[in-house]
Amino acid sequence: MGDFKLTTVEEFEAATNRLLETGAKVGADAWQLRVKNQTPHCKFGEQGICCRICSMGPCRITPKAPRGICGCDAHGIVGRNYLKFTAGGAATHSDHGREICHTLYHAAADGAYKVKDPEKLIRIAKEWNIETEGKDIYDLAHEVAETALMEYGKPFGYQRWLKRAPQHTQDLWEKAEIAPRAIDREVACSLHMTHMGCSSKPEALVRQSLRAGLCDGWGGSMCGTEFSDVLFGTPKPIDTEANLGVMNAENVNIVVHGHDPSLSEMVCEYADDPEMIAYAKSVGAKGITVSGVCCTSNEVAMRRGIPMAGNFLQQENVVLTGACEAIVVDVQCIFPALGPLSKCFHTKFITTSPIAQMPDSEYIRFDVGTAAEKAKQIVKLAIDNFKNRKPELVYIPDMKQKATVGYSVEAIVKTLDGVTNSQVDEMGTTKPLIECITSGVIRGAVAMVGCNNPKIRPDYAHIELMKKLIANDIIVVASGCAAQAAAKAGLMDKRAKDFCGAGLKRVCELADIPPVLHMGSCVDISRMMILVATLAKDSGLNISQLPVVGCAPEWMSEKAVSIGNYVVATGIDTFLGVDPYVSGSDQMAYWLTEGVRDWVEAAYTVETDIEKLVDKMIDRIEEKRAAIGI
Ligand code: MSK
Numbered sequence: 001m002g003d004f005k006l007t008t009v010e011e012f013e014a015a016t017n018r019l020l021e022t023g024a025k026v027g028a029d030a031w032q033l034r035v036k037n038q039t040p041h042c043k044f045g046e047q048g049i050c051c052r053i054c055s056m057g058p059c060r061i062t063p064k065a066p067r068g069i070c071g072c073d074a075h076g077i078v079g080r081n082y083l084k085f086t087a088g089g090a091a092t093h094s095d096h097g098r099e100i101c102h103t104l105y106h107a108a109a110d111g112a113y114k115v116k117d118p119e120k121l122i123r124i125a126k127e128w129n130i131e132t133e134g135k136d137i138y139d140l141a142h143e144v145a146e147t148a149l150m151e152y153g154k155p156f157g158y159q160r161w162l163k164r165a166p167q168h169t170q171d172l173w174e175k176a177e178i179a180p181r182a183i184d185r186e187v188a189c190s191l192h193m194t195h196m197g198c199s200s201k202p203e204a205l206v207r208q209s210l211r212a213g214l215c216d217g218w219g220g221s222m223c224g225t226e227f228s229d230v231l232f233g234t235p236k237p238i239d240t241e242a243n244l245g246v247m248n249a250e251n252v253n254i255v256v257h258g259h260d261p262s263l264s265e266m267v268c269e270y271a272d273d274p275e276m277i278a279y280a281k282s283v284g285a286k287g288i289t290v291s292g293v294c295c296t297s298n299e300v301a302m303r304r305g306i307p308m309a310g311n312f313l314q315q316e317n318v319v320l321t322g323a324c325e326a327i328v329v330d331v332q333c334i335f336p337a338l339g340p341l342s343k344c345f346h347t348k349f350i351t352t353s354p355i356a357q358m359p360d361s362e363y364i365r366f367d368v369g370t371a372a373e374k375a376k377q378i379v380k381l382a383i384d385n386f387k388n389r390k391p392e393l394v395y396i397p398d399m400k401q402k403a404t405v406g407y408s409v410e411a412i413v414k415t416l417d418g419v420t421n422s423q424v425d426e427m428g429t430t431k432p433l434i435e436c437i438t439s440g441v442i443r444g445a446v447a448m449v450g451c452n453n454p455k456i457r458p459d460y461a462h463i464e465l466m467k468k469l470i471a472n473d474i475i476v477v478a479s480g481c482a483a484q485a486a487a488k489a490g491l492m493d494k495r496a497k498d499f500c501g502a503g504l505k506r507v508c509e510l511a512d513i514p515p516v517l518h519m520g521s522c523v524d525i526s527r528m529m530i531l532v533a534t535l536a537k538d539s540g541l542n543i544s545q546l547p548v549v550g551c552a553p554e555w556m557s558e559k560a561v562s563i564g565n566y567v568v569a570t571g572i573d574t575f576l577g578v579d580p581y582v583s584g585s586d587q588m589a590y591w592l593t594e595g596v597r598d599w600v601e602a603a604y605t606v607e608t609d610i611e612k613l614v615d616k617m618i619d620r621i622e623e624k625r626a627a628i629g630i
């Protein structure tokens with residue numbers, strides 16, 4: 001194994017504790033302290049049996065009061081809360097996708113945003129029966145963008161992307177009446193159903209939860225992913241580094257955080273500008289380091305190799321280094337705590353989106369028309385702030401790992417198909433991967449996704465599960481903060497093949513890949529849907545028959561629930577390490593863990609014991625193998 005070793009969670013924690021000491025010196029608050037103030041959590045909230053959707057309440061279900069004032073029981077209350085949670089996530093992802101469509105609509109040959117992957121644009125246009133012959137690529141981009149935007153509000157029909165699914169899956173969706181219509185309609189319909197005096201039947205609420213999830217994964221998120229690729233390039237394997245040690249004490253440090261690559265791409269562009277680098281040198285820095293947090297980090301890592309400073313529960317850590325000149329955010333998963341925290345240091349906390357405005361931040365509104373000018377302004381502001389650093393507060397943990405990231409579906413297919421076939425066409429085939437699975441060289445695959453959550457020791461579940469899976473010859477594809485956990489630990493370093501079982505190790509060597517493949521940000525779970533759809537079509541199996549499962553061991557956001565719903569609805573058994581506030585209703589628990597299987601051939605498993613969770617996944621994969629006789 002040479003000198004290579006994985007970084008442990010204990011080492012992550014020691015580094016965090018050292019940073020919290022700096023925080024204590026300047027009177028900074030931290031999530032670790034706030035968790036203590038917030039626990040124990042409200043039991044009614046935890047079980048999902050608190051209802052405040054009208055002003056007669058709030059009503060809480062107890063043995064003495066089994067119904068709310070309107071007469072709704074625990075099952076209806078839990079179900080409505082679950083659907084609202086899903087709708088919040090579907091709206092959020094899909095609105096991100098909509099913003100990307102608008103950016104594409106404004107792309108121009110002489111503008112800030114250009115089409116970097118014209119082949120992909122043409123492929124999508126043909127898929128949507130849009131004439132491509134003789135058209136200027138930007139005219140085509142605008143036509144495709146407008147068509148995509150119509151998917152959000154079209155009065156009739158289903159989502160266009162659904163046709164990418166195998167016919168069997170499409171038939172299941174139609175039969176179960178969960179094929180998603182217009183994206184905004186599914187979100188609005190969910191909120192209509194959960195209004196006082198509408199649905200209180202668990203079955204109906206779960207059905208709409210699947211539908212709202214599908215409008216995200218096979219609608220808005222797919223728009224976000226596909227058109228980000230068209231604009232900024234389809235990811236290809238690229239080397240980067242991960243963990244706080246990627247920040248550089250001698251450089252101006254700019255940290256990008258959030259989700260929408262429209263902002264971070266521009267910041268990266270200008271931070272790389274020789275004029276800006278010269279300016280940074282003129283203020284005494286050696287250069288400019290841009291690093292990322294959360295999914296923005298995934299976006300710029302997989303397209304530009306920008307290093308990943310950390311994931312969700314490390315966002316405060318980057319400020320605690322005392323070496324962060326600016327943390328620049330767009331939307332989603334941003335702690336409001338960054339405002340007061342940045343005031344304890346010299347850090348500029350820069351918000352840029354009307355969607356995510358926060359106290360104690362500097363608001364520099366970012367939009368497509370002024371992107372270049374605003375990005376330059378932000379980079380300059382960070383450079384000007386370098387002189388305000390307090391050297392006595394600077395401590396950057398010397399901790400980072402190498403990672404190879406950027407495994408889009410196109411890249412996975414090309415890499416694996418390329419091992420056996422030197423003439424890989426545009427999309428190649430997943431047949432070599434299928435052969436690895438059917439021969440048993442690889443036992444199956446796990447899609448590991450989602451956030452961190454203080455309820456689970458941060459990153460521990462991600463890393464321990466991944467280690468055990470790869471040791472059992474199960475390949476892992478990862479996105480979101482789960483992917484960053486893997487990168488920080490070293491599991492995206494190709495040398496991590498030494499921690500695999502013999503079969504997966506051989507595949508990693510032949511294909512020159514790490515055992516945990518980085519597939520992008522949280523909207524990019526749509527990439528995983530395309531991958532399983534392709535595997536199913538190429539193998540002649542149904543998606544639900546593939547030895548593939550999904551897992552979100554540390555999830556926390558509404559988006560994660562929406563994702564879970566579309567992953568299950570696509571036919572993939574999904575394992576959660578945190579309960580989605582449904583324990584207060586045995587009927588809801590039944591529908592989610594068993595009942596939905598009749599509709600979509602997959603269901604949830606909730607298991608908060610991490611050891612049991614991984615064993616259940618391995619058992620499920622082996623059951624699926626046995627069922628198809630491999
Ligand atoms: S950023 S949704 S904490 S994955 Fe996408 Fe990470 Fe979860 Fe946010």
